[in-house]
Every structure is written in structure tokens, then in C-alpha cells.
Amino acid sequence: xxxxxxxxxxxxxxxxxxxxxxxxxxxxxxxxSGNVFxxxxxxxxxEHLVKAELVHQITTKMREQDLTQATAARLxxxxxxxxxxxxxxxxxxxxxERLMRFLVALGQDVEIVVHAxxxxxxxxxxxxxx
Numbered sequence: 466x467x468x469x470x471x472x473x474x475x476x477x478x479x480x481x482x483x484x485x486x487x488x489x490x491x492x493x494x495x496x497x498s499g500n501v502f503x504x505x506x507x508x509x510x511x512e513h514l515v516k517a518e519l520v521h522q523i524t525t526k527m528r529e530q531d532l533t534q535a536t537a538a539r540l541x542x543x544x545x546x547x548x549x550x551x552x553x554x555x556x557x558x559x560x561x562e563r564l565m566r567f568l569v570a571l572g573q574d575v576e577i578v579v580h581a582x583x584x585x586x587x588x589x590x591x592x593x594x595x
Contacts, residue, residue: 520551523568531547
């Protein structure tokens with residue numbers, strides 16, 4: 466019995482050692498563009514990114530105010546299932562303007578600033594929290 470256990474232990478140890486060794490196969494790494502929506506090929510990736518950033522701010526404010534989805538829904542003028550969908554990343558049904566209005570309903574100022582891009586940069590839309 467002891468000899469059989471040693472064999473199993475030895476075999477298992479070799480398998481574990483082999484699994485721990487780095488693979489000789491090269492791993493291909495592709496650097497992202499900074500916009501996951503563009504990287505996966507969605508149409509209007511800039512709009513999706515802006516919406517995602519606005520939803521992130523909405524989520525942050527809901528947590529800070531300790532709001533349930535039902536309470537937030539009443540404040541935002543939508544249903545609780547709509548809030549749930551939005552928080553899970555299903556926010557296509559909401560316009561950028563409507564998401565900004567949600568932030569206002571949560572007591573946040575929303576400011577739009579227009580300026581020229583820095584040298585050698587493409588124009589873009591960003592959302593920043595102040």
C-alpha cells in the first residue's frame with residue numbers, strides 16, 4: 466500500500482511540476498486602443514464608452530447615497546428593471562443626454578466643456594468626475 470501511494474505521489478508531483486513550468490508556446494498579446502468597444506468592433510464605440518463612463522458615475526453616486534435600485538428608479542423616473550439592466554451594462558436604450566439627466570437627478574452637476582485636442586491627438590469625448 467505504501468509503495469502504491471509513493472508511486473501516485475511521485476506521478477502527481479511530476480504533473481504539478483510540469484504544469485508550473487512556463488509554456489514554450491508564445492503568447493500573443495495585443496495592446497488595446499483604450500476603448501474596449503472599438504477593440505471588439507462595435508459601431509459608434511466613442512458613444513458606448515461615454516455611456517459606460519456615465520453609468521459608472523451613476524453607479525458610484527448610487528452607492529455613495531446607499532440607494533436601492535427601486536429608490537434610484539423612482540428618482541430617475543424609470544423602472545427598477547431598467548436600473549438593473551443599466552447597472553449590468555445594458556444601457557443602449559438610454560441616450561447620453563438621459564444618462565446625464567440621471568446624474569442631475571442624483572444631485573450631480575454635469576458640465577460640458579469644449580476645447581481643442583492636445584497636439585498630435587485625435588478629438589474625442591471623455592467623461593471625468595470632479
